[in-house]
Amino acid sequence: MSANRIYLYDSTLRDGQQTQGVDFTVGDKIAIAHELDGLGIDYVEGGWPGANPTDDAFFAAAPTLLRARLSAFGMTRRPGRRPEDDAGLMRILGSGAPVVCMVGKTWDFHVEVALRSTLAENLEMIADSVTFARTRVAEVMFDAEHFFDGYKANPDFALRCIEAALNAGARWAVLCDTNGGSLPHEVEAITREVAARVPGERLGIHCHDDTGNAVANSLAAVRAGVRQVQGTLNGLGERCGNANLVSLLPTLMLKMGYETALSREDLRHLTHVSRVVDERLNRAHNRHAPYVGENAFAHKGGLHVSAVEKDARSYEHVQPEDVGNARKILVSDQAGRSNVLSLLKEVGMTIEASDPRIDRLVRLVKEREFIGYTYDGAEASFELLARRELENLTPPFELVSYRVMDERRMTETGAPFTLAEATMKVRVDGELHMTVAEGNGPVNALDRALRKALLVAYPVLVDMHLVDYKVRILGAGAGTDALIRVMIESTDGSGRRWTTVGVSSNVIEASWQALSDAVAYKLYAA
Structure with a gap:
């Protein structure tokens, strides 16, 4: 193994699922696993067998990965039980994944308060679980939970936990900044001390972003000797998220000269993979994300x-x-x-x-x-x-007039709802078209009325639709008399996206400007 080789472990499908507002389907997890495999990630963590029906269904229909190794996550045995009698441990070992990653305590405070156990039994739990798992799966790794907090409190005990896992046969011992409160200089100093006692090629790093330092902490640990880096796509994860692999990957390869399983050609797919994940989650992509954001360059x-x-x-x-x-x-x-x-x-x-x-x-x-x-x-x-x-571009249509009405009605059960109606006159190739359309709001009604008028002459509009609509008040001090800016993002069957803008003191007029530009651009580019 090259001393310059970094192994990449993605936990998007488990840690990422703990992000507020994120709820992967089995289909989402399989699709993202394939994207990670195609990119060249070494390990793809599929989830925690037994934790929820989605993870169970994912492992039951686990995708065939060509480059990555599928990992199942879980805990070491519980206090007072043998590994073979611990139902949670047996579920992860029976998931079918060739790799298991087991989390265990390394902070004496957690052992005594959370587990209600002793330091000696905690060491036995780690060693017993790893030894037992090694007889049933190809590779075992140990996630040292709260390692940096534990090391600060009791360095000897934290190190003995790491050694217990490695001596029992774990391939990796992963140093976890579980609370995300450590700083880069602390991570680097502590990791160097650990690497002086444990070979760095058997150490990994797992950071959370609660101080905004997860990527910096991961890089500091690599500098100090660790050779496995854990993280998630786009920095997903509970609270403030995990170390962002999308930022770590190019930094390790392009800036620091480390080798990974990715080729330079693989790295060219990074932006695509990052945006696919956001599309899957129906989240707006971070335009300012390092390397892959729309505004990064x-x-x-x-x-x-x-x-x-x-x-x-x-x-x-x-x-x-x-x-x-x-x-x-x-x-x-x-x-x-x-x-x-x-x-x-x-x-x-x-x-x-x-x-x-x-x-x-x-x-x-x-x-x-x-x-x-x-x-x-x-x-x-x-x-x-x-x-x-x-170029004296000729407009594809000419607005003669429009009128929009909003009406508040009641359902039979007495629940209120609103309905918008737009009447529009548009001239196309010298011919006047008058259309009427209803919508769930004035912009939706205008859009439908315009399409009615144009579809016969321009059938290419059939696959165009709006995907985002933003309104901003300009000069808020002027109150309701202030100018309003509307931005509309549109797409079509080709996957292209384009954004248009309108400004007026009237939100309907500003919306019309942006909407008509969006349609005109589609017709010009078709």
């Missing part, structure tokens, strides 16, 4: 963009392609000619840098942003604005 200031155009290394610490991401040039009131030229180039518009229309477009963007528009994150609206100014 976004450039807004004109000075930055000018430098990046000359050499991306001037404002980028790695190449976005190395992690499957892409550079993004934003246009805003901070923008200069460099931003606009770069973004025009991205959308395939060829125009000379000396063209006076560029200055006109930059001024227009800044004027519109001054009154509330934002093209930072609404690239579709910017592209339409640019093409109208520079």
Whole structure:
């Protein structure tokens, strides 16, 4: 085994499931396990057999993994029982997983208060459980719960717990910062002391993010000698989450020069895997996530963009392609000619840098942003604005008028509900269309009315739908008279996403601007 090799252990399917608002289905767990396997993770922890019906169903239909090893999580035997008489231990050993990870106490406070046991019996529980498990599965590892707190309180006992597991045949002893309260300098110092007594190639690290240091703590432990790193995709986990493997992986490989089971080509799938997990959970992806966020390689200031155009290394610490991401040039009131030229180039518009229309477009963007528009994150609206100014883009339809009514009604049981109705007149190819549609709200009604008017002429709109709608009040001090900004994110059958913006003192009008831009962009790009 290379001294530079780091083994990666993913606990998304168990630790991640403890995140508030996260509830994996069996299908979710199988799909994510396959994504982790394809990425090249060494160990995929499937869950805790016996803890809940979902985990039991997952292990009953466990996916076939080609690169990763499936792990089942559980506890060491309970006090006063033999391993073969402990139902919980027998369930994890009978799960069919070739690897088991058993958690046990290493903090004397927990042993005496939580377990109501003795330090001597705790050591026996660890050794007995590992010895017994080694006769039934291919690989055993020991999660040393609360290790860093335990080491600070009683270093000799905490170390004896680690040695009990390793001497009984555990492949790995994992040092856990279970409460997430340790700091990087503490983790590194303590881990060095442990590694001086126990070989680092048999040690792992498992950190929680309660001080925002889970990734830093994991890297500090690697520097001190551990060779297994545990974490979750996107930092999922209870309370503040676990160490984020999506941040750890490229840092270990691209920054620190460690080897993993991933090739550089595998690493290019990192952004995809990160976003697949959020899609599965119906969560908004963190745009500012390191390496994989939409804004991780976004450039807004004109000075930055000018430098990046000359050499991306001037404002980028790695190449976005190395992690499957892409550079993004934003246009805003901070923008200069460099931003606009770069973004025009991205959308395939060829125009000379000396063209006076560029200055006109930059001024227009800044004027519109001054009154509330934002093209930072609404690239579709910017592209339409640019093409109208520079290419005299003809609109695919013309709004003549619309009217929206909201009505509050009662069901037969007396429960209130609201219904919106939109009446719209739209001209398409010189022909006037009048449509009426109902919706669960005014924007939904407007959307339906517009589609009714356009679908005959533009059947490609059938697979388009809105996926996000955001409203922000601008200048809150003006109260209900304040300007309102609406951002709409749309998608279609191809999986493309685009965002548009509208601004008005009337929320319906602002919504209409963003909605009509969204439809126009779809028709232009179709």
